[in-house]
Amino acid sequence: MIQAAVAAQRAPSIFNTQPWRWNIHDDIAELRADHDHQLAAVDPEARMLILSCGVALHHARIALSATGHVPEATRLPDPHDPDLLATLRVASFTPAPAALARLHQAIALRHTDRRPFADQPVPETTLTRLRAAAHQQGARLHLLRPDQTAVLGAAAYAAAISELANPDYRTELATWTHRGADTGDGVPLHTAAPTGPRPVPVRDFAPDAPHRPVHTEATDRHARYAILSTDGDDPAAWLTAGEALSAVLLTATADRLATSPMSDVIEVPATRHLLRDLTGHTGHPMIALRIGIPADATQPAPTAPRHSGTALITTTSADA
Ligand SMILES: Cc1cc2nc3c(=O)[nH]c(=O)nc-3n(C[C@H](O)[C@H](O)[C@H](O)COP(=O)(O)O)c2cc1C
The missing domain is CATH 3.40.109.10 (NADH Oxidase)
Known part of the structure; x- marks a missing residue:
């Protein structure tokens, strides 16, 4: 045990x-x-x-x-x-x-990999395995079509604007991205994403950092996006969603895919409701996921x- x-x-x-x-x-x-x-x-x-x-x-x-x-x-x-x-x-x-x-x-x-992914499509066979992994745990994984990805992108953008406008959010973000070296928790800034154009923006962990790596080319063209949903929206459903998220992430890692969870679109009630349209109103969206082929498999993602x-x-x- x-x-x-x-x-x-x-x-x-x-x-x-x-x-x-x-x-x-x-x-x-x-x-x-x-x-x-x-x-x-x-x-x-x-x-x-x-x-x-x-x-x-x-x-x-x-x-x-x-x-x-x-x-x-x-x-x-x-x-x-x-x-x-x-x-x-x-x-x-x-x-x-x-x-x-x-x-x-x-x-x-x-590891959560927020770096841009390779310009290579994710094999459909692997995506089918990810869907099955979520299903086995009692949840659903909705893989988004390109037109739906645009809606997720707009939702992520709106969620970021809403959260960053909240001073309490900014304080919490600053606290958990500036933990002492020996606390053993938090999100170190070297694991944050470089800024740059993406179809779906990932959470900005360093909105106030003065010098940040920037990439100017459009990236993540072949990233796939998914929404994990459950029948309910209560603690039992949240626990199920976590078990399913783990199953999807571990299955993806075993298939050499890179992943990054995205929960900002769920944290903001307005965008959480918007995501229900993307899941065909079957259940409650619990978390979104970005899935892709690592740009350079010899460079592991930075670790937290x-x-x-x-x-x-x-x-x-x-x-x-
Ligand atoms: C419920 C949940 C929500 C998360 N939300 C986000 C998010 O919105 N954006 C993001 O970049 N990472 C997100 N993550 C990833 C965590 O930041 C990450 O797991 C943590 O920093 C530890 O790093 P590791 O996954 O590399 O071990 C989330 C993870 C979980 C389990």
């Missing part, structure tokens, strides 16, 4: 807040939401916080499965304790199929820090 929780520490999270805690006792791991790491301006409802915890839960499930432990997860097990998001136990043992080993390896290889392996894990015994 401890190894699974340590593997889950690699999970992506909103502003790299890593807003989860694990408590491991006997053969059970409890996953709890950590509201001390909630972003009050970006995420007042804790949608992205719980979604991030869902990603960590799926990472832990993959780490267990890949080592032959069949995990059993109970989601939101106690209505009187809403911060207890899930319990995880090992139900049985079975040899793991090779596909799981690839997903397990992808946990360490995956993590809390040390066991910093967010406590272990207690039943008779403690």
